[in-house]
Amino acid sequence: MVFPPEREAAYVQRMFGWQGTRLRRLVLFAPVFFLIFIVIQALLMPAPLIDWLRAPLTWAGIVLLGAIGLWMRTVRSADLFAWAGVALQTLFLVFCALSTRPGHGGLALLLPMFVATPLVTAPFWARARTVFIAIVFAYLAGALALWHSAAGSTVWLAYGIQAVVGGVIAMAMHATVDNARRGYFLAEEELEQRARLDALTSVLNRRHFIESGEAMLLRMRPGEVLSACFVDLDHFKRVNDEGGHRVGDQLLAAVAHCLLELQGENRLIGRVGGEEFALLLPGMHAQEAERFIATVCERIGALAVDGYSCTASVGVAEWDGSETLSDLLHRADLALLAAKRGGRNRIVQWSAGVAA
Numbered sequence: 001m002v003f004p005p006e007r008e009a010a011y012v013q014r015m016f017g018w019q020g021t022r023l024r025r026l027v028l029f030a031p032v033f034f035l036i037f038i039v040i041q042a043l044l045m046p047a048p049l050i051d052w053l054r055a056p057l058t059w060a061g062i063v064l065l066g067a068i069g070l071w072m073r074t075v076r077s078a079d080l081f082a083w084a085g086v087a088l089q090t091l092f093l094v095f096c097a098l099s100t101r102p103g104h105g106g107l108a109l110l111l112p113m114f115v116a117t118p119l120v121t122a123p124f125w126a127r128a129r130t131v132f133i134a135i136v137f138a139y140l141a142g143a144l145a146l147w148h149s150a151a152g153s154t155v156w157l158a159y160g161i162q163a164v165v166g167g168v169i170a171m172a173m174h175a176t177v178d179n180a181r182r183g184y185f186l187a188e189e190e191l192e193q194r195a196r197l198d199a200l201t202s203v204l205n206r207r208h209f210i211e212s213g214e215a216m217l218l219r220m221r222p223g224e225v226l227s228a229c230f231v232d233l234d235h236f237k238r239v240n241d242e243g244g245h246r247v248g249d250q251l252l253a254a255v256a257h258c259l260l261e262l263q264g265e266n267r268l269i270g271r272v273g274g275e276e277f278a279l280l281l282p283g284m285h286a287q288e289a290e291r292f293i294a295t296v297c298e299r300i301g302a303l304a305v306d307g308y309s310c311t312a313s314v315g316v317a318e319w320d321g322s323e324t325l326s327d328l329l330h331r332a333d334l335a336l337l338a339a340k341r342g343g344r345n346r347i348v349q350w351s352a353g354v355a356a
């Protein structure tokens, strides 16, 4: 399953989000695992543990792996974390390989067996290419261990077979799990999308319009402007009563389509009531919003379903730079009431007089 690049990135980041906390804890175990490997070797081989602990290689490994592990705890990007994980895992295996004493082929084989499935960070949530490189590097490190321990040809043959079979199995496991997760991710995205949109008109539903609008106001910087519009269709009850609800539905959908066609970047359009729509227009003063919405109203007036058409009344209010979304929409709503009172099919800008 191949996603477009931006969805692929979102998917990898989401997977990392799910597993990030556990992985951040896990990477700290790299120096500990290395120490355990040293202790196992010391127990199995005649050299005393103190000899191993005196070796500069042991301390270089512990310090370097510890430092990378600590740094990785601060990484937020999923891709960077995956590559750092590959580097950490490879270095861990290289240090294990280099600390393997010559003449002990059996012990050296432990390492490649140990790494049959890449350890430490096991970036199975990452992109397939990263996982593939992690597996190849893991087996190369295993080969280094064999070479270092001067293993015989039988051991090399066994390792070669294991590397090919293990590598293929690891990639197949990754592909299977990844495919299932991608399917789940797509289904979840679709559900989220459905929960955000109004079923009839495909504009934002009321809840998401309010949530997104509040988030938009929080992102506004000093000096930035924004206007809100409340659009209410005039005498819509008549359309339903005379043409039937199906015609009413089709006309509502056509109006929403008209609004969506004019949806510029960052503009928010929501259905906030039966035949009421609200718009948030960042970067527009009230006058600009009024001009913009006049074009929209003209297009709405030109719509017709089975000979039925409608006009719209609109209230416009400009954000004062500090008020809440609820207050801003309330002022736009008061302006809308004034438009209705004034005879409908018109746009009214909020002013102190409108509230009276």
Ligand SMILES: Nc1nc2c(ncn2[C@@H]2O[C@H](COP(=O)(O)OP(=O)(O)OP(=O)(O)O)[C@@H](O)[C@H]2O)c(=O)[nH]1
Pocket: 200, 232, 233, 234, 235, 236, 237, 238, 240, 244, 245, 246, 247, 248, 249, 252, 273, 274, 275, 340, 344
């Ligand atoms: N077909 C259809 N009609 C809806 C929907 N939601 C609300 N309505 C109708 O919209 C109409 C709104 O009626 P009113 O609130 O009286 O408003 P109006 O007739 O547009 O009159 P004014 O707003 O005062 O101009 C009602 O008949 C509702 O049934 C919908 O999803 N589909």
